[in-house]
Amino acid sequence: MPFKLIHDLLFAEYGHQNWWPGETPFEIMAGAVLTQNTAWTNVEKAIGNLKARGGLEPDSLLRIPRHELAELIRPSGYYNVKAERLRNYCQWYLEGGGFDALDRLDTPVLREGLLSVKGIGPETADDILLYAFERPVFVIDAYTRRLFSRLDLIKGDEPYEDLRSTVESSLSDVPDRVALFNEYHALIVVHAKDFCRKRSRCGGCCLDGHCPVAAGLARISHG
């Protein structure tokens, strides 16, 4: 399973992405909720509003009335459901004792805790685990399914946990898995945005034209 190879091709093309954008772990967590099915440019506006309102921290955020919180995050879309999801998350986060206490939990336990929050599904949980808690968890999103499916590494419609397990197993022996998974997911998203959508307009990883992944694979197979 050449998952490592695909990462290397993407990295050669796009370089370091230094994700996740955000100054604190909690800002990363809030961003993970706000970006659900939403363009990041919209999330930036919502985060800007939250910062201007009084600091992007769980306790200050919980003090904002529900309706006002929804107004602040309006640009990120789904603002009513996301306002509740943010509140749910903050309550779980504070009840769990904050970052240091939660960070002492083993990854599977912490993951179950995240998934117990209404509004935190598998992808958002893994975003938080990887980018805020720096755990070696591979994030599966729609881009990842499309890319690996186009490369015939997977079918594409497998359940989330099956894919996560497949990829994590095949990369279990690399030295720094946190750094690799961090970079890999970022590269897949950036490739989808910068090349597939903007340049190729293929709707995601068509491997046509000047696609760096297709070019790299062709280069290798030709000797």
Place this chain on the structure above:
DNA sequence: ACCCAGGGTCATA
């Protein structure tokens, strides 16, 4: 005007 975005929940079969 249409399509999609760094998803998840809930009802239904």
Place this chain on the structure above:
DNA sequence: TATGACCATGGG
């Protein structure tokens, strides 16, 4: 288990 409706703004 697996679809479908629903949530909603903003950029291409």
